[in-house]
Amino acid sequence: MRDVAIIGVGSTPFGKLERQGIVEMAVAACRDALAESRVPREKIQALYLGNFAGERLASQGSLAAIVVNRLGMSGIPATKTEGACASGGIAFRLGVLGIALGLYDFVLVGGVEKMSSAPTAEVTAALATAGDETAEMRTGLTFPGAFGIIMREHMARYGTTRAQIGLVSVKNHGLGAANPKAQFRKPVTLDEVVSSRLVADPIRLFDCPPISDGAAAAVLCPLEMARDFTAKPVRVLGTGHATGPATLWESADVTTMPATVRASREAYAAAKIAPADVDVVELHDCFTIAEIIATEDLGLFPKGKGGAAVEEGWTALGGKVAVNPSGGLISKGHPVGATGVAQIYELVRQLRDEAANQVRGAEIALAHNLGGTGVVSTVTVLGRA
Template identity: 40%
Template sequence: MRDAYLIGTGQSPYGSYPNESYRSLFQTAYEAATDSVDNGIDSDEIDEAFVGMISIGGRQLGLSAPAVTEHVGLHGIPTTRVENACAASGSAVRHAVQAVQSGMADVALAGGVESMTDLSSDTTRYWFGVSGETEWERMAGTTFSGVYAQIASAHMEAYGTTREQLSQVAVKSHSNGAKNPKAHLGFECSLEQAEGAPTIADPLTLYHCCPTSDGAAAVLVASEDVAAEYTDRPVRIAGVGAAGDGVGLFQRESYTNLPATRKAGQQAYKMAGVGPDDVDFAEVHDCFSIAEILAYEDLGFCEPGEGGQLIADGVTTLEGDLPVNTSGGLKSKGHPIGATGAGQLVEAFDQLRGEADDRQVEDARCGLTHNVGGSGGAAVVHVLESPEEMEVSA
């Protein structure tokens, strides 16, 4: 298989934009991605597109992907909508990589978009809830915050994880997000604010939960045969992994880990020829603070049960040995469901090219992105290498 590279990435601001359509949000991200290609790219050079979205509120459920690609001027190319709950655009990137590696495309577009704030909270909650297990969880009244509260409670009981450690995740993420001009909640918070915020689902407070966001993200994936035509600083997608699991918590043996993340991470590490110790920074799926702690453990950054101590010791802060969610993560940057996974690669691209401004990780050579669907029914992991780590065919 041919190697695949990121040659350009872009995203819209994340936040509340009720007057923006999902088409216009995607256009903002697409234009930012094409503008970021060092040597430029024309729309007729893009061979295929994959777009992740749930379509909150039931808007354009059928043919929603060509609805956005035609809007941005990608006329006639094969376009596929990818639905994998919150892992939709991470999965879309995986499909684009596969298309390039197989030779079906030289350049593929992958991205995602979601409009979530132009409807009532009840309507949004209903459509968001369809990503949970329907019969035994959603129809019984369980929300995602309730599901992750059960996960947090189980982790606390099994390993002694504390609510203060959950709050430390939030404080760290907001500190990073305050440096990100695209972040939905781009402000810092104190430990006291996170601890004292209203309880959403015990033990989770408001600051332990990500916001409902509008936004879009897009990335351009090119083969090794053509990457150098577009830039002399492409980012290699060295490893890709994906896995699924039971959609409902009751279908799993344990509440304290996500098997899909573990399997996806192992696949990505093996393909890239690296291990957790080689990762310089990571963007992980922190829809709730406990999800970030689980990711530390499931991705091999620490042993099971040690995730709370990892954040307590400052390892995952911007100044730590393994910065996590330098973008602010879902918690501060925001979580427009269909855009989140691709948005993680936007941050990784910037970090590996040394273009992350005040959030820059020193000497970043290997990055990882981790995108989860629902409460662990799907997971996608990408391992990426900086331009200095490879040679690109001219």
């Protein structure tokens, strides 16, 4: 297995991009990544593109194949990957494996979602298809609702407070304010968070990410070739990919995500590092409580202590481990299929000392992508080459 490097990244801004279609956004992000990589387009040998709901929300399927055409790369294999909100992370991992296993030398990875053209009730229904329809979602449970059930249990079991959970939103909005790619560029106060509109008790509006459009992309090649293209290649140190329970009722403990635990242990083992070695993390804050749970499941803090960690400032930019310097899903936005690759975009910028909210001296970075209520997760560990 060869070592893999990232030699170019690109991202559209995230937001309600009314005049931009789904194919157009994917093409734009891919072109930016290609330009940065300086790889001529005829050298790209495969595209892996993450997308969750293109058919339903943008009337567009067959995305990967159409995008390679619009990039002037018709002929190469193109694969659309789906794993709910982990669609982008899965695309990235497959791209890495393609190079590591020696199938390809140059791979383009992307992720895209177009969500703002559909009414909210339709977006809510589309997101709910990430859950098990016959076994759970037919009850009328929504994704905010599922995390409302999870949040209530985490608070009851560990004493995690409404204020601690709210501080995740305050932190992430504060960071997003400085990120030119972020959908929300305005800090919020704890008071605003805890008095925002109820979506699915106890989940409130500012506990949630927005409905977003956007795309992100990356160019990968073998580490041994990377310096022909860039002075600052980023090295993929390890990846993990795992599944977990598909519904809340089949989970032994809804306050932990076994898929995150398993995928992260696989990535840590491949990278030969421990959680304490990680300097900066882009994790899946699909809701504020999801960030707290992820910091525990990734082994950054003990079980039940994630709330205290954010309250103590341990996950702030200058804290023990910087969590979501981009502003996270909550502030940067969550175009579902793009998110996993957008996390890679931010972490590559961090490891090149080019990030908007730069973590000083960041050496080891971790991306955590999660689908559904934990049915699938990918974890990626990156380092300087």
